Each structure stands twice: as structure tokens, then as C-alpha cells.
Amino acid sequence: MTLLDLCQRLEASSIGLLVRESTWGFQIVVALHLMGLVASVGTLCWFDLRLLGLSMTGNRISDVYRRLAPWMLTGFACMFVTGGMLFIGYATDAVGNTYFRLKLLAILGAGINAAVYHFVTERHRAEWDAAARPPGAVRLAGGISLSLWLLVILSGRMISYTMF
Amino acid sequence: MLESLQHSALASAISNSLWLTAGLSALHVVGFSLVSGGALVSNLRLLGVLFRERPIAEIAGPTRRGMAIGLLLSAITGALLFVPRARAASGNEFFQLKMTLLVGAVLMQFVVQRRLLDVRPDAPAFRIAGAIGLALWIGVGLAGCAFILLE
Numbered sequence: 576m577t578l579l580d581l582c583q584r585l586e587a588s589s590i591g592l593l594v595r596e597s598t599w600g601f602q603i604v605v606a607l608h609l610m611g612l613v614a615s616v617g618t619l620c621w622f623d624l625r626l627l628g629l630s631m632t633g634n635r636i637s638d639v640y641r642r643l644a645p646w647m648l649t650g651f652a653c654m655f656v657t658g659g660m661l662f663i664g665y666a667t668d669a670v671g672n673t674y675f676r677l678k679l680l681a682i683l684g685a686g687i688n689a690a691v692y693h694f695v696t697e698r699h700r701a702e703w704d705a706a707a708r709p710p711g712a713v714r715l716a717g718g719i720s721l722s723l724w725l726l727v728i729l730s731g732r733m734i735s736y737t738m739f
Numbered sequence: 740m741l742e743s744l745q746h747s748a749l750a751s752a753i754s755n756s757l758w759l760t761a762g763l764s765a766l767h768v769v770g771f772s773l774v775s776g777g778a779l780v781s782n783l784r785l786l787g788v789l790f791r792e793r794p795i796a797e798i799a800g801p802t803r804r805g806m807a808i809g810l811l812l813s814a815i816t817g818a819l820l821f822v823p824r825a826r827a828a829s830g831n832e833f834f835q836l837k838m839t840l841l842v843g844a845v846l847m848q849f850v851v852q853r854r855l856l857d858v859r860p861d862a863p864a865f866r867i868a869g870a871i872g873l874a875l876w877i878g879v880g881l882a883g884c885a886f887i888l889l890e
Contacts, residue, residue, distance in 0.1 A: 606884040612768075613880065617776020621802070630801040634793065642790055646779070728772060732765035736757060 582666035594664025601664070608657040614650025616724045618643050626692075626717025632707035637700060665738065674733040681730065685723040692716040741825040754823035767816040771880070773809025777802040778848065778876040785852065785869025787862065795865065796856055806848065833889065837882035844875035 576584075585591055593600040624630035625639045662669050669675045696712050703709045744750065753759050781802035783789035790798050821828055828834045852868050 602884075602888040605888060606881065609768075609884055610877075610880065612772055613775035613779060617772050617779055620773065620776055621780055621805075624801070624805070630805070631797065633797055634790075643780075646783075646789075725769060728769050729765040732768050733761050736761035736764070 578670060579667065582670060585663045585666040588663060590660055590663045591666070592664075594660055601661075604657050604660050607653060608661065611650050611653030611657060612728070614646050615654050616650075616728065618646045618650065619724065620721060622647070623717040623720045626709060626720075627714050628706075628708040635704045636706075636709065636713070637704050668738050669734075672734055672738050674730040674737055678727055678730040678734065681723045681726040685720060685727065688716060688719045688723065741829055744822055744825040747822065749819075750823035750825075753819060760820070763816045763820050767813055767820060770809045770811075770813030770816060771883070774806050774813060775876060775880060777806040777809065778844070778872065781806075781848070781852075782869040782873040782876070785865045785872065787866060787869075799852065799856060803849065803853075810845070828886075831886060833882050833886035837879055837886055840875055840878040840882055844872065844879055847872045847875055 586595065594604055595601065621630060622639055622643050625632070625634065625636055631639060692713075696716060703713060708714075753763070780789060781799050784791070784793070784795060784798040847868065852872065855864060855868055
């Protein structure tokens with residue numbers, strides 16, 4: 576089965592049809608995707624700003640993370656579900672769209688950045704958890720995260736202008 | 740006046756360029772994310788749901804600044820997106836709803852909640868302000884979605 580076959584199969588699925596052909600399917604999924612953006616990236620940027628030492632510096636970094644995490648993770652779950660549904664509906668056009676590819680690469684990059692932060696950088700957290708201005712590696716993680724999610728949002732918006 | 744705005748050179752420049760329109764729209768979403776994320780965090784604090792043992796001002800301050808930057812970005816990009824379709828947009832009821840709710844949300848966030856911090860009433864006042872603020876910002880977001888998705 577080629578990629579094209581897979582895409583066409585996805586588009587023909589019930590989710591694909593819901594997104595593409597039902598009266599309100601597309602609108603509702605896109606609206607949920609935008610609301611999920613608020614909960615995910617909207618809250619994450621406040622954690623990134625803490626990592627950068629620019630905001631809420633009176634709080635321990637681990638505290639900020641712990642409190643925002645439920646909202647961020649719920650938001651990202653929503654983004655992946657709704658984003659997945661949108662992809663299923665327009666798979667063929669999506670895989671060929673430059674901005675979609677860029678968006679996925681940026682998301683992947685953000686994920687790698689997060690993994691490096693959580694599994695490597697955070698090992699020494701006790702030393703800088705309460706620091707108003709964290710060490711360079713921590714600030715870098717925050718800066719990279721903000722930059723990549725900015726790229727995700729920008730390329731994501733460009734998809735609809737270049738795909739239909 | 741809206742007609743002349745729609746027929747201005749600026750309007751033509753924007754509507755003739757897909758990249759300009761797309762870019763403005765993309766930056767508008769960035770501003771929206773900054774505003775809404777800040778609105779979510781600050782109003783959840785007022786509701787006593789998030790960061791509840793931190794002083795309100797410690798959360799309200801940074802979020803207000805972030806929201807101000809986001810609002811500036813959204814307002815400028817929004818105004819430029821409005822220009823080429825001024826008449827159609829202002830006649831659209833979802834757009835009107837969005838603008839009305841936006842005024843309310845901004846007043847609640849930057850005026851009312853700011854005053855509450857000075858006056859320091861009991862917790863219920865903050866919770867009510869947080870609930871109304873959250874509802875208004877969610878309303879702005881949904882009205883915005885309806886405006887672009889249902890036109």
C-alpha cells in the first residue's frame with residue numbers, strides 16, 4: 576500500500592467523511608483545535624517564560640510545571656485528537672503541503688526539546704529549581720520551545736491558505 | 740467610511756497578496772494564543788483553581804503584561820485584516836459579538852480586576868471576577884471562530 580493509498584483510505588473513513596462532508600463537522604473540529612491551542616501552547620508559554628527567568632520567578636520551576644501540567648497535557652491531547660481528525664479528512668492534500676510538513680517537523684522538534692529537558696537537563700534540577708535566573712541549558716530549553724511553537728502556529732495557519 | 744476603507748490602497752495591497760493576508764492571520768493567531776493563555780492562567784488564579792497559594796498579584800502582573808503584548812499584536816493584525824473587508828465584517832453578527840465581548844473582556848481584565856487588587860475585597864469578589872473574565876474571553880474566542888468558520 577502506498578502513502579497515497581493510505582491517505583485515500585483515511586479520507587474515506589467515517590472520521591474523514593465527518594470532517595469533510597458533514598454540515599458542522601469541520602467547523603466544530605477546527606473550533607476545538609483552536610480552543611485546545613489555548614490550553615496547550617497558551618499555558619505552556621508561561622512555563623517557558625519561567626524557564627527563561629522572565630516570569631513568575633518567585634516560584635520554583637517544578638512548582639510552575641506541576642500546576643500547569645494538567646492543563647497543558649489535556650490541551651495537547653485535544654490538539655492531537657482534533658489535529659488527527661483534520662489530517663484524516665484531508666490526508667492526501669496534507670502530506671503534499673509544505674506548511675503541513677513544516678508544522679509536523681516543528682512539533683517533532685518541540686517534543687525532542689521537551690524530552691531533552693525532562694530526561695537530561697532536569698537531572699540537576701535541585702541546583703536551580705528556585706533560581707530566578709536559571710542556567711543556560713534551562714533558558715535555552717524555554718527559548719527553543721517558544722520559537723518552535725511559534726513556528727507551529729504560523730505554519731499551521733498557512734496550511735489553510737495553501738491547501739484548499 | 741467603511742466603503743472608502745475597503746477601497747483604499749491599503750485594502751488592495753492586503754487582499755491582493757495571499758501571503759500578506761495569511762501572514763497577518765497567522766500573527767493574529769499568535770496574539771490570540773498569548774492573550775487567551777494569559778487569560779486562562781490569570782482567571783483560573785482568581786477562581787482559586789491554579790497557583791492558589793501564591794499572591795494574586797504575583798500571577799496577575801506577568802499575565803497582564805503578556806496579554807497586553809498579545810492584544811497589541813492581535814489588534815494591529817486584526818485591524819489590517821479588517822480593512823479589506825470592513826463593510827462585510829462590521830455587518831456580520833459574529834464579528835459584532837466578538838468585538839462587544841472583547842471590550843467587556845478587556846475592561847474586566849485590565850480595569851476591574853486591576854482595581855480589585857488595589858481594593859482587596861474578600862475572595863468571592865475575585866472568584867466572580869475570574870469567572871466572568873474567563874467566560875468573556877472564551878466568548879471572544881468562540882465568536883471569532885464562528886466569524887471565520889461560518890462566513
